[in-house]
Amino acid sequence: MKGKSDYYSLLGVAKDATKEEIQKAYRKLARKYHPDVNKTAGAEETFKRINEAHSVLSNDEQRVLYDRYGENWQEAQNQSEKEREWYANGAGWHEQGGSFSFDGGENPFENDTYSDLFDSIFGNRGNERYSEWGGGFQDIPGRTIEAELSVSLDELVNGALKTISWNTMEQNGSNIRPAQEKIQLKIPRGLKDGSVIRLAGKGEKARGRGQAGDMLLKIHVQPDSRFAIQGYNLLTKVPVAPWEAALGGKVEVETLDGRIYLNIPKGCKSGRRLRVKGKGLPYKQGGAGDLMVIIEIQVPQLLSKEEKELFEELQKKSSFNPRSGAGQRAAEMREAA
Numbered sequence: 001m002k003g004k005s006d007y008y009s010l011l012g013v014a015k016d017a018t019k020e021e022i023q024k025a026y027r028k029l030a031r032k033y034h035p036d037v038n039k040t041a042g043a044e045e046t047f048k049r050i051n052e053a054h055s056v057l058s059n060d061e062q063r064v065l066y067d068r069y070g071e072n073w074q075e076a077q078n079q080s081e082k083e084r085e086w087y088a089n090g091a092g093w094h095e096q097g098g099s100f101s102f103d104g105g106e107n108p109f110e111n112d113t114y115s116d117l118f119d120s121i122f123g124n125r126g127n128e129r130y131s132e133w134g135g136g137f138q139d140i141p142g143r144t145i146e147a148e149l150s151v152s153l154d155e156l157v158n159g160a161l162k163t164i165s166w167n168t169m170e171q172n173g174s175n176i177r178p179a180q181e182k183i184q185l186k187i188p189r190g191l192k193d194g195s196v197i198r199l200a201g202k203g204e205k206a207r208g209r210g211q212a213g214d215m216l217l218k219i220h221v222q223p224d225s226r227f228a229i230q231g232y233n234l235l236t237k238v239p240v241a242p243w244e245a246a247l248g249g250k251v252e253v254e255t256l257d258g259r260i261y262l263n264i265p266k267g268c269k270s271g272r273r274l275r276v277k278g279k280g281l282p283y284k285q286g287g288a289g290d291l292m293v294i295i296e297i298q299v300p301q302l303l304s305k306e307e308k309e310l311f312e313e314l315q316k317k318s319s320f321n322p323r324s325g326a327g328q329r330a331a332e333m334r335e336a337a
Contacts (some may be wrong), residue, residue, distance in 0.1 A: 007053035007066060015067070019058060026054040064167045064178040068204075142204030142213030149197070149217040151187060153224040157256050157282065159187050164217075168205065185217075190284025193221040193229050226254060232281040232289030239298045240264060253293055255279045262293060270297035 008015050011025045032038065033047040056062045056073070065073040149162065165182040183202070191197070196218050203213025227234040238253055248266035252259050255276070262274060272295045280289025303311065 007057055010049060010053045011057070017057075022054065022057050026050065026058075030054075061178045067167055140206060141210040142206045144213045144216060145203040146216045146218065148220050149185075150220045150222055152222050153227060153229070153256075155187055156191055156219070156221055159189060161186050188284075189282055191219050192232055192281055193219060195219045227256075227291075229281070230292075232283065233292055234280045234289065235292045235294065237294045237296045238262070239296045240268070242297055242299055244268075245270070245295065245297045253291075255291055256281075264295070268295050268297075270295055 008017070011022060011029065013021050013025050017025075029050045030047065033043045033050060035044045035047060038047075056066050062073065069075075147166070149164070151160070151162065154160070155162070162185050163182065164185055165180055168179050168181050181202070183199070185197070185199075188197070196216050199215040199217065201212040202215040206212045221229055227236050229235075234256070236253070238251060240251055244251065244264055245268045246266070248264050248268070250261040251264055253262045253276070256279065260276070260279075262276065264274075274293045274295065276291040276293060278288050279291035282288045300307065
């Protein structure tokens with residue numbers, strides 16, 4: 001497996017793809033790269049890799065192992081089978097009076113091959129999985145798992161309930177099998193894009209009687225058509241007419257909790273930012289960030305006869321020349337982009 005493409009990328013599907021989506025993607029690619037159809041160099045090798053990816057991802061148990069261990073999934077599977085066989089034979093560790101002890105017999109996890117394997121999967125804790133220390137069992141805690149939780153801006157602000165599910169492995173006696181965990185999570189107040197929620201004990205399962213790992217959910221806020229997010233502040237653009245910018249006035253602006261009327265100062269330039277305090281994302285301990293309103297002056301594209309005459313009259317009588325003083329200047333890179 002090493003050096004090969006990720007199975008999901010190879011099939012062109014998402015990591016949460018259903019079996020039907022995986023099957024559909026596989027059939028499409030199999031037709032494209034089948035050696036009887038595609039005679040180009042490398043097509044046969046690609047066809048073999050597509051079959052390998054489909055074989056693993058369409059098998060529930062193998063897919064769980066692949067999602068957890070990546071390219072080491074086969075070693076992890078072999079290891080689980082070796083464990084089950086060892087336990088089934090009644091050798092090795094067993095529980096006595098609430099503690100674990102070793103009753104002799106060959107421990108298959110002590111040799112260098114299994115130590116190297118466990119190092120590759122679990123890091124330097126691997127060879128500590130089973131150890132004989134004062135006749136006791138070395139409990140290995142589960143690792144922390146990191147994932148991303150995508151939410152809309154409204155869900156972030158209003159504390160919506162999100163159902164989260166993930167694949168895992170569960171052990172019942174000597175049996176290890178794939179399972180799915182599911183929880184309902186209420187989005188807490190005070191989060192922003194990039195915030196992390198820690199779910200205690202929802203990470204990797206522990207070995208022995210160790211403590212389960214945690215799950216870290218990184219918040220990703222989906223793009224919103226009304227607001228951009230900058231920390232706890234929100235940014236929005238509001239179009240105004242030339243006469244509103246010149247004479248000043250009030251314009252209606254949408255916020256997270258309803259519409260307000262914003263005062264436009266006289267002589268307001270396009271691109272000016274007006275701050276509305278407390279209308280951004282809520283803080284954890286109360287209060288909120290600000291809403292930054294960016295003024296965007298727009299001119300009418302079509303003029304009635306009367307409007308045209310008024311603009312022509314203004315042109316004749318006005319002494320305003322936007323090019324006097326500052327003159328022509330280079331654009332900033334973000335403006336040019």
